[in-house]
Amino acid sequence: MPPRVNLNKCNGCEGLPESKCEEACPGDLMAVDPRTNKAYVRFAGDCWDCMSCTKACPTKAIETRVPYQIGYHKASLKPIMGSNTITWKCVDINGKEETYKYRNRMDK
Ligand code: SF4
Ligand code: SF4
Structure with a gap:
């Protein structure tokens, strides 16, 4: 199942050129919405639960269900x-x- 982003914990990796979850995802599935500055999964059906984004998140905002x-x-x-x-x-x-x-x- 695709990861779930806790919007209260995600800070959009502010200050970094690319967010840690975007950088880590081998399928290029993670993105940060510029309107909210929060991460989301672009194509949930393509996620293969590798947990790379979960491990990379510095604020522990991503949960794998x-x-x-x-x-x-x-x-x-x-x-x-x-x-x-x-x-x-x-x-x-x-x-x-x-x-x-x-x-x-x-x-x-
Ligand atoms: S790595 Fe974590 S804090 Fe950074 S954008 Fe992704 S979910 Fe948000
Ligand atoms: S679990 Fe793996 S494939 Fe799925 S969004 Fe995270 S990094 Fe990408």
Whole structure:
């Protein structure tokens, strides 16, 4: 399912030549509406849930919805980026939360 942008958290990556979610999307699906300065998915049906935009957003404004066929209502999966780690926060349909932390490939 395409990502959902929290309009209260999105600041349009103000000051950057290109927003982080636009820069990250391999399908060129993300855009920032110049009237509202908020991001949106241009072609939701083309999104393949790679979560690149979710991980790249500096304000944590993008949420990936888990398709109901996989997770049912209330289930969610959220990546939290660290400097050289990624933590996946998983919530199942009963609200049970688990986290998995891995080193990523952005080590410097
Ligand atoms: S990366 Fe986040 S803050 Fe920046 S435009 Fe996209 S959704 Fe908004
Ligand atoms: S999840 Fe991946 S394909 Fe879908 S909008 Fe985000 S970056 Fe693009």
